[in-house]
Amino acid sequence: MTGLEITEVVIPDSVDAPNAADFISCIDVRSAVWAHDSGTRDEVRPPEEMLPGWRKQEFEPKRMLLARDNGRPVARGIAEHRLGDAADTAWLAVEVVPDARGRGIGRALAERVEALARQARATKFIVYASCWRVGGPRLAAPTGFGDVAADTPETRLLQSLGYRLEQVERGSWLPLPVDEASLEAMRAQARDAAGGEYRIHTWTDATPPEWREDIAHLLTRMSTDAPSAGLEESEDPWTVERLLADEALEAENPSTALVAAVEHVPSGRLAGFTELLAPDDLTRPVDQEDTIVVREHRGHRLGMLLKLANIAHLQRVRPGHPRIVTYNAEENRHMLSVNEAIGFAPFVYEGAWRKDVRA
Structure with a gap:
């Protein structure tokens, strides 16, 4: 050409x-x-x-x-x-x-x-x-x-x-702000469903040292526990070394990461987490990054509890953004049901395409 x-x-x-x-x-x-x-x-x-x-x-x-x-x-x-x-x-x-x-x-x-x-x-x-x-x-x-x-x-x-x-x-996308009374009512229902064995933790930007190993484990599970249909994505292992290297580079990003994680109290280990990425410009939307509850802890409405906790976290420390944007596999009905109950509405669809070639 x-x-x-x-x-x-x-x-x-x-x-x-x-x-x-x-x-x-x-x-x-x-x-x-x-x-x-x-x-x-x-x-x-x-x-x-x-x-x-x-x-x-x-x-x-x-x-x-x-x-x-x-x-x-x-x-x-x-x-x-x-x-x-x-x-x-x-x-x-x-x-x-x-x-x-x-x-x-x-x-x-x-x-x-x-x-x-x-x-x-x-x-x-x-x-x-x-x-x-x-x-x-x-x-x-x-x-x-x-x-x-x-x-x-x-x-x-x-x-x-x-x-x-x-x-x-x-x-x-979810219009912001979410009404505080509605948010707290949904959080109370989710806490009741989760029971007394789970505790929410929130932080901003870098992972606290005591949770680094668990977050690395959960990031690894993201590659195997999320629905991938015929894409058949392989495990992408994370270590604490990789997490620290990732966070060191993200420290240069002028956006703010907000994390909510849920601890399984009897074991002292994290069962899931969710992350929002908020740009400095309040006129721009917030990106929903990873969300995961590992398979062995599903069925306790922890996904709902995590999402609501982090929305409350966002509205407390970074109020003023117009909406949150998220992407989920269409067959991930559980997470879509959580999003819909909170108030997310679809605005676009994305195709995931695969091609196999010879080695």
């Missing part, structure tokens, strides 16, 4: 570094894509928030490509990997600015990120693609839960490249 140049981006140490221009251009591409496709700026992120995640290369290797059309940044591609048993999987993404679509740039970039995944010896490629179109022909997930538009450029491209739809995720 005449005028198209694709180069790999060097991840800078800071957004002010001399070599940060390409990274910032990639984040600008991401912002343009999300703002156009969603019709809102809810998912727009400044470079300084995105950079800490990209500097997590030791345990989560990732590479980014920038596509220029006659010198103008128009698209970015991502290839992300894991280590150990999860090294067979690569998570890929391609984003093209609206006025550069339909010219083969997305396909060219997709082929390049697949090449990066092959270099890493991945044999399973996973792509998450948002579907904003409603109505029209639909493509159902094989799980029997959810569907995406069957006739969009994204769907056609993924199918032409050999990907198959495996799972649909629901994006939901």
Whole structure:
């Protein structure tokens, strides 16, 4: 394609570094894509928030490509990997600015990120693609839960490249603030259901030393306990060393992490946790990050108790944000029921696609 140049981006140490221009251009591409496709700026992120995640290369290797059309940044591609048993999987993404679509740039970039995944010896490629179109022909997930538009450029491209739809995720949002009386009434019901064997703890940003081992264990369980349908995602092990390295980088993020964890009092171990990430800008929404209750402690409404505790935590220490945004697998009926009871409503669906290649 005449005028198209694709180069790999060097991840800078800071957004002010001399070599940060390409990274910032990639984040600008991401912002343009999300703002156009969603019709809102809810998912727009400044470079300084995105950079800490990209500097997590030791345990989560990732590479980014920038596509220029006659010198103008128009698209970015991502290839992300894991280590150990999860090294067979690569998570890929391609984003093209609206006025550069339909010219083969997305396909060219997709082929390049697949090449990066092959270099890493991945044999399973996973792509998450948002579907904003409603109505029209639909493509159902094989799980029997959810569907995406069957006739969009994204769907056609993924199918032409050999990907198959495996799972649909629901994006939901909760308007803030939640009425304090309603919040406390729901919390009381959840506490009664949980009984006296569980205790809630909350903190901001770094994990307290006494809970580091448990949080590392719960993060490992996130990769095996969450519904993954036909994606068959492998265990992604976390250690205290990895947790500390992750938190050291996240300390550079100008957002605030708020955590609620539930302790099983008889054992003194954590049975689950949930995390919210609140940007400094109060006009922007809060992101719901990981939530997990391990299988052996389910059935006590701990997921509800955790979510409500952290919403109360948020409204106490970071009031003023307009809403919380969360994503859940459409077949994860238990967590969706929790969200719906609290007041979350769907606003977008996302397809999880898989492609298998030879080693």
